[in-house]
Amino acid sequence: MRHPELARALETAAADLGADAVEAKLERPAVLEHGDLATNLAMVLAGRLNRKPRDLAQNLIERLDLGSLDVESAEIAGPGFINFTLSRDYLRRRVRDIADANRDYGRADWGEGKAVNVEFVSANPTGPLHVGHGRGAALGDAIARLLEWTGHRVQREFYVNDAGAQIENLVESVHARCRQLSGQDAEVPEGGYHGEYVTELARELQNVHGERLDGPWGPEEQREVRDFVLERMQAEQRDDMRAFRVEFDEFRTESSVYGSGQIDATIADLDQRGLLYEREGARWLGTSSFGDDKDRVLVKSDGSYTYFLPDIAYHRDKALRGFNTAIDVWGADHHGYVPRMKAAIEALGLGTDFFEAVIVQLVRVERGGEEVKFSKRAGEFVTLRDLIDEVGTDVTRYFFLERGSQQQMVFDLDLAKERSEKNPVYKVQYAHARLRSVYRRGGIDPNKIEHDVDLTPIVEPAAFEMIKTLLDFPEVVEAAAQNREPHRVVAYLEELANQLNSWYHAGTRDESLRVLGQEPSVTAARLTLARAAEIVLRNGLEILGIEAPEQM
RNA sequence: GCGCCUGUAGCUCAGUUGGAUAGAGCGUCGGCCUCCGGAGCCGAAGGUCACAGGUUCGAAUCCUGUCAGGCGCGCCA
Structure with a gap:
């Protein structure tokens, strides 16, 4: 509960006693007998003014015009707390303020219209979203809402890694299923995708293309299947997000970063700052001068880029697009990536506050005290869709948001289903x-x-x-x-x-x-x-x- | 081996940025309600805040060390 007038009066009183520029903190005491608001100001000041806290508290109280501050009583307690009891009328008046403010009650403007980009989920388009993505989605969206409530301009963004090797991996997995469906011998490649949805994709492709895809695939087929698979997976993820009540303002693809010349621009930018160097045929970024454990490769010795480079370019682009802050919600398995990204941001001269990572820990789903590990369709993990279908969006969001994001959590399906x-x-x-x-x-x-x-x-x-x-x-x-x-x-x-x-x-x-x-x-x-x-x-x-x- | 995160009631978790007597839900136990069951209502028990030091008026909270669990330490993405 705020009482700005009382806080200000305390600060003035403190200044009168020789301590200026102090901030009086008022808080709700845990116990009823300690009144409605309490301050530790006298104890904080005691050391500074070299006085006894309780005496100081007495002096502070004497300098307050209690009546005009709606304070009924001010008592010194314990080592030097001042406990204030407010007039009941004051509290009643403020109920009226809440009702008047209505939908705006709780809103604030301290964000000053700053533009914040909140990036979350950002799943590879290689399969359905799983529970971990769900937790990230609930968290990212709620953070976005909180920022909107406090006067920020917010963009919700989803980064699509459509250029990585994982897509090719999925295409190969689909290929294997296609051949299997046509009665041939084929194996899903090592490290490939095994979920039922891969077979679904293969079946759909066959429905469209008939026998054309039964044999080996040339570059033409590869590309077609790739496009098809990408589109299907992205559409499915979007649908899942919509069902989960999350609307993104922007889906940014990795391929668009490649296509826009921003990679070269980023290299040039870093080079100009003298932070790039060559070693063993590769180009390195000196991230270790910005708090990273070691320097990182941006361009491999074979001339191709590491994952890191487009990622830097992408975040650089967020700044170019005018955002004051970029918040990324990442899974715990990426937390080791934070220092190098922070270092890269600093290397670009964007400061230490531009980029922020929020880490979200793993989710374990339990039913009857036993871990639920698989979903029928995805195979190796529980999908977000499963959860939504079983317990609903409201319950799922609430459960994900109930705990601190750094806290590993157990999603208790039995409790979640309890109506x-x-x-x-x-x-x-x-x-x-x-x-x-x-x-x-x-x-x-x-x-x-x-x-x-x-x-x-x-x-x-x-x-x-x-x-x-x-x-x-x-x-x-x-x-x-x-x-x-x-x-x-x-x-x-x-x-x-x-x-x-x-x-x-x-x-x-x-x-x-x-x-x-x-x-x-x-x-x-x-x-x-x-x-x-x-x-x-x-x-x-x-x-x-x-x-x-x-x-x- | 190094780094980050976590450790609070039987279980799942909060803990007002260092405040006073550490809280909630679930579970357990007792009472009320109910034809029975469930739900609901009222109440109770339940704690070495992982452990050991330190900082100070005051520590679950900050610092150091130890233990336990999770994750991460590629010219992978």
Whole structure:
């Protein structure tokens, strides 16, 4: 909960006592008895001013005009905390602010319109997306949403590695299946793709081309099949992403980087900066002067490029396109790649803040306590499509977003399929639906709920606890956006849902605590609070890309 | 061998950027509700924050070391 006036007053008081340019931090104490807000300012200043913290706290308090700051009491506690209890009227007023802000509550403008490119998923077009991609997709999209909520201009981007050897590998695998389908002896090559979908591709090709593809393939056939396979796989991945409620603004292909002359431009750029050198017939980039373990090859001795070079060119292009920041969501197996990319970015003179990598750890899927390893269609892994089909987009996104991305996670299918409040997704969605249903039962149009009503009928301590949680929302959004950590929003929503549900359930035991059927003034006040809670639940779910249902 | 990530309740995970008495869900146990079952409601038990030092008014959080797990260390992509 923010209280800028109080924070400023504390800073002024600190300056009066001889400590200027300090920032007064206010936080919600963990225990009720410690009031509504607390500051450790006196303890922070004690060392600097060489004074006793508790005395300092006393001096600070004396310099505050408590009444005008809506502070009812300010108490010194423990080693030197100052615990503030705010007037109930202040809290009630701020409920009204939430209802007024409505869909904008939680939004901020500190992003100052900066352009951020968020690149995620970026799967090879060689097969269906798997659960790991799903986690990256949920994370990348939620980060994008968080940045949008905090005043950034965001582009969601998917990098398609359509030029690598893996495509040829898939084409060879399809070739083998084609021959098998026509009754010939053929083996999927070593390290090839074995999933059922490869056979599907072969079958489709046969339907189109008949027997033409049964024999050996010349360059013509190779190219045709390659194009076909690329298009099919990309289309499928796009469909999966759409089903997962992720819309990319841009699919950038590796081949377009090759075709645009940016490789040469990148080489020239680095060369001009004197960071390239030749050794053993290869061209190296001196990444080790920018924090990398060792220098890296860009052009191999046979004249071909390493994977690294087009990747640098691609990221350089992000800067040329005008982005202030490029965030990449990468799987944990690529984390070792981060230092060299950061080094390359710095070598290009783009600074240390332009590029950011968010690492997402592995997902293990379990059913009945046992790991689920394979999907029928993909063979070696569980596909995202399997998860969506089985438990739905909302649940899948929520589960992926619930944990810190650096945390390896277990996806518990049994819990995910549970359609009760045991399942945290439903608990949060129920909380929202419940409030919508209160409006329906009361024949109330939520958009016409009067905010400017007398809120003094709100007196229950539980209600004020919930109000304080509602007031925390903008700070949670800010911290989540700054740290690229959507899971903070999830944890917050679960806490809010718990409070809301228990506020609501109190009415099933004691009718006088219900929203509807009270004195008109009481119902009106509680409706405004309900509205504020509904708004926060809805806005929070929107940040996660999860639906806020009218009813369950 | 080196680097990065992780280690918190039986399980899955949070922990307000160093704050006060470490939290939630699942599971377990008790009560309520229910024809039964499920769901739901109320409550309880459950902790050497991997371990050992250090930094300071204060450490799950920062530093050092150890242990355990994951990942990565190509002129592969």
